[in-house]
Amino acid sequence: MTLSWTRESAPRWDADKQRIIGDAPAGIFALPPLAAGDVVPGEWWRVEQDGAVVGYGWMDVVWGDGEILLAVDPRRHGHGIGGFILDKLEEEARQRGLKYIFNSVRPDHPRRDEVTLWLQGHGFAATDHGARLQRQVG
Numbered sequence: 001m002t003l004s005w006t007r008e009s010a011p012r013w014d015a016d017k018q019r020i021i022g023d024a025p026a027g028i029f030a031l032p033p034l035a036a037g038d039v040v041p042g043e044w045w046r047v048e049q050d051g052a053v054v055g056y057g058w059m060d061v062v063w064g065d066g067e068i069l070l071a072v073d074p075r076r077h078g079h080g081i082g083g084f085i086l087d088k089l090e091e092e093a094r095q096r097g098l099k100y101i102f103n104s105v106r107p108d109h110p111r112r113d114e115v116t117l118w119l120q121g122h123g124f125a126a127t128d129h130g131a132r133l134q135r136q137v138g
Helices: 015-022 081-095 112-121
Strands: 003-008 043-049 052-062 065-072 100-104 132-136
Touching: 003 081, 015 052, 015 065, 043 081, 052 081, 065 081, 081 100, 112 132
Parallel strands: 065 100
Antiparallel strands: 003 043, 043 052, 052 065, 100 132
């Protein structure tokens, strides 16, 4: 499995983001309505395998920490793509001198417990901010 990690220099909403993120079940992502070509905030990276987009990583710097999002094509769950994205996002955060990366699992996420356990298995710990899970960069 060869995965590529590509930073999107001018991230815009497109068919692949719609397929992987926009079509996700309610509760997973909180996004405003977006149309093809709309600018999307934050930094985005695209993950491809054999020329097909299989996931995305997203980061926004908040008070010196990196808020992250990772999304994997549902047909590719369980193939290590999420771990690949997580490692790459940590590397990006380290290059920016950030101390922590964090992810907030929404209370209405349909697989909240599973995602929380997955993040904890990758070194994230719950904070006193409720659904926020964070991991020290480094």
